[in-house]
Amino acid sequence: MSDLNVVLDRIDADLDKSLDRLFALLRIQSISTDPAYKKHCREAAEFVAADLRSIGFDAGLRDTEGHPVVVGKSSNGAGFQGSKNGAPHILFYGHYDVQPVDPLDLWSAPPFEPKIDTLADGRKIIVARGACDDKGQAMTFIEACRAYKNVTGKLPLPVTMMIEGEEECGSKNLFGFVRDNAAEFKLDLALVCDTAMWDQNTPAITSSLRGLVYEDVKLTCADRDLHSGSFGGAAQNPIRVLSKILAALHDDQGRVTIPGFYDGVRDLPADIKADLAALNLTAEQFLGQVGLKVPAGEKDRMLIEMITTRPTAEINGIIGGYTGEGAKTVLPAKASAKVSFRLVGDQDPDKIVEAFHKFVRDRLPVDCTVEFGNFGNARALQLAFDSPALNKTRSALKAEWGKTAVTVGAGGSIPIVGDFKSVLGMDSIMVGFALDDDRVHSPNEKFDLKSFHKGIRSWARILDALSA
């Protein structure tokens, strides 16, 4: 029996223990964007570092101005450093931080008390904040390493782990960390587990990522909240101003109206576009799962373009005035919104920010001032469609799932992957086991037990393939 088969058997036999470890991590409330959870984030980092040490990694916390980065290095001996024997030195990237949990009242159980549930179609799922994004996904790789270590006493190739704690708030401090330690992390290949499958049975390799600009817009009119009976009709209302600005962001065709927004956006080559069309993603299939019917994006684009290869502008949040129960006849002093843009091609985040600020300022009446906040800029990223490592990964995924992996563009951003290429000159391979119905960033986030189990097995096969 080959090492790999013994490793896969061990993974099957140890699944319950793997779940226990994942549950322990899921119980830690590591919400990175909210300062109130700072110590929980550190606790999650300590947990991951200790777990890596338990399987022979030389692991610890590296402090940043934000939450710490967990760095672990496999101690396979000097022989494995570098790419001796053709085995590349892998940098694995994941994150231990999670999104906020509000609105809490929409969760059917407490978000940090993970449990196994069963869907109507019989699928077993792990329910908790972070079950998928990214604790569940990151642990698939760590558990694959553990199985190797337990069976063979070592890993098939050298691995450096970088598990960060600020992905959900833009990875702000990780950029500087990677730049400052470029020599340490400039390895042979990065593996990233934070993306999705094509569907429940079809694995996917993600070859492009949209970029992100995330802005906060705060408007102020009067110097205090006013009584709408006294001042209504005469005093400028910041919610009205904000609504007008946000309503102007898209035209009737669904295109973003900010001047210069589409600079750097290229149309897809005809063959790639044909490949996308061949996937035949229908609105029923993609939007039907969340109760929707009609694509809301640019009217002249396919749905799959809207979610992977076209830039977008979305309003992620808005608040102003009285929002409690019942009525309050207030004319508020302030209103604010969070607006984010997904970028593709060569769109320049700095220019988008500048153009957006001008767009807002051009629409401000005299009695209204604006303050902007930025929560991270990331350029879009296009990775290789073809390389020896990619082909090995494809073969390993096919062996596990019985179906050829689809190569897709992802709608979301993983900010640091761009820097792995531009700063470290290192390619990344993004393989993940999320499904579209995982409710990532939403109440009742889940991860299929099958994704977790076969995800671990997939990484074991990929490590084996890459070491060959």
Next chain:
Amino acid sequence: MSDLNVVLDRIDADLDKSLDRLFALLRIQSISTDPAYKKHCREAAEFVAADLRSIGFDAGLRDTEGHPVVVGKSSNGAGFQGSKNGAPHILFYGHYDVQPVDPLDLWSAPPFEPKIDTLADGRKIIVARGACDDKGQAMTFIEACRAYKNVTGKLPLPVTMMIEGEEECGSKNLFGFVRDNAAEFKLDLALVCDTAMWDQNTPAITSSLRGLVYEDVKLTCADRDLHSGSFGGAAQNPIRVLSKILAALHDDQGRVTIPGFYDGVRDLPADIKADLAALNLTAEQFLGQVGLKVPAGEKDRMLIEMITTRPTAEINGIIGGYTGEGAKTVLPAKASAKVSFRLVGDQDPDKIVEAFHKFVRDRLPVDCTVEFGNFGNARALQLAFDSPALNKTRSALKAEWGKTAVTVGAGGSIPIVGDFKSVLGMDSIMVGFALDDDRVHSPNEKFDLKSFHKGIRSWARILDALSA
């Protein structure tokens, strides 16, 4: 020395005790719109009833489906019932409930811990939620009665008190209560203390009130919150839909665009318009006090029309998606807004509600549903400009303030006053001592000590004048 002069002296001498009683009432958190404060509302009602009993009223609580109404009847003996001796039987109306206090972090001191403060210009003020609206104002009338009772052993005319607890949430249950007990409350004249002075030195009698329609609009798109990286650009965003609807409520000239909205709105007669123009209310004077410069209403109207005689549409609150600190790349399932309309002339609240619902529904895309909530409808009200009781009130106010009272229209609504006329066939005289800078419904609400003190004296003079 006449009774009146002794009464006025007693008011001056007892001011500190009057303030102690007001402070005790201000400490009760009687927020009527929030069910969490139900028992506090009852406590405030019990406090007022006990206070009325202490000055000889036969007073108690009358239960409704909402918060109770305090009813008190002066026991001046049968001789005073009806209008014997020409002294009218007065119905005094006020309310013991207050507005919510959020945003709490903008208060410079706890809203239910009243205190005396001094403004930069030397004015002494009472600071607390309800200091003005309406606990402070209602107590000016009660303290005037107390002084009469203490000095003369009785009131100069018979008084029935109706102090309700739901004015700040639309007086929903008071309408039925007044209808069901019409015989009991159909008296000679209603006095209402819930309006403002013209300025710090000029008293005002309010002869018209705008009506109100207050609506809640909740939009739902997907059946759960989504990740904007996965679904952004493809799934309908309810904040975007809501912004477009709210932005469409006004045209570039500041007019409300809902079809039929202006039905029943008449232009002012030329002489009344000239009177308003003669008041010469400037933007600097009215908006300058809250940090604004430019009237935001209909471009072809005077500022004083915008705030008193023209109808309006205001957005009182909006919420959707992520509104906490930092970033969350959510594409929300829901967004909602509170929208209110001030009505004038013969605008029909039911028709406005219907037209508004149609306006919203006409703008909903396929993947968006709406739920409406209503927090009260009230027609606008025009009272007499001239009557013997009004003239006596004007004389009394001039004697106290040394300046002729201005007759004005009020921007806000007091829902029940319309029913006093239409159901009970009874005129109302609205006199109040609020100032434009009282921050009514806002953080740091205040009432000038001078308003409180001279307000009590004003009512003593008015009671004397009406009894003559």
